[in-house]
Amino acid sequence: MLEVRQLHISRGGKPVVHGVDLDVAPGEIVAMLGPNGAGKSSIVLALAGAIPRSQGKVRLGDLTLDGLTPDAVRRAGLAIVPEGHHVLGNLSVHDNLRAAAMVLPAKEVESAIERVLVTFSELKPRLEHLGRSLSGGQKQMVCMAQALLARPRILVVDELSLGLAPLVVKRLADVLQSVAADGVGVLLIEQFTTLALRLAQRAVVLQRGRTAWSGPAQTLRDQPEILQASYLA
Structure with missing residues (x-):
């Protein structure tokens, strides 16, 4: 279970997140x-350990993630797929x-790569292709x-569908x-809210750094005006 309590974040001296609470359960x-x-x-970025938090606690199971480096956060079991x-x-x-x-023991690296290539078999013929x-x-x-x-316990995905073709997004x-x-x-x-609400069991809606709404994703599917209000405010 990922537990975030009273998260405050400032960037460039300006508060941008104000007391957000968040839970993510296993399998959710x-x-x-x-x-x-x-x-x-x-x-x-704060969950990843890439920027500091002004206040608040982040726990992953029995572990407190306060003050950890990004590599230490990954070793603790929280992985990020960044935007872009x-x-x-x-x-x-x-x-x-x-x-x-590199966060894994050296003897486990190739077996871990083989494991993820079972999921992403499309990459197997491209292993020697340059990233660009x-x-x-x-x-x-x-x-x-x-x-x-x-093998993270929590996976954070920032903008899964950004700039991608519909068939790739479905995959x-x-x-x-x-x-x-x-x-x-x-x-x-x-940002593609229809996709997010189709996949999710629960949703959190942020507005100006605060939690504007939190509850079952089905409620937002049935009452889209709740979400629309946060975007128009």
Whole structure:
């Protein structure tokens, strides 16, 4: 279980997140929604250990994630798929995966890569291709494979569908559902709200760095005006 309590974040001296609470249970997909500037990306960066938190507690099971480096956060069991499907363009797909597997013991690296390639079989013929030669969908597959290498307990995905073709989005959405079915908690940050609410069991709507609404995703599917109000406010 990922538990976030009273999370406050400031960036450039300006408060951008104000007292957000968040839970993600094993096997659950939670959608985090809201307009640009609502604080979603700042929360992702704080969870990853990439930026500091002003206040608040983040726990993953029995572990407190306060003050951990990004590598330590990954070792604790929280993995991030960042926005923008960034890969190292001058490295092969195989070396991109090896670089992400550095948090694992050396003897486990290749077996972990083989395991994620079962999920992303499309990457097998491209293992020696440079990252810069890949399509956007292939790059996103590499990013998701990197995040899954260390068998995380919580997977945070920032903008799964951004810039991708519908067939690729469906493929990646199927992977997310499979990951959740295996007991991994998923926090999905997604501008394509129809997709997010189709995948999620629960949703959190942010507005200007605060929680505007939290509850079952089905409620937002049935009452879209709740979500519309947060985007128009």
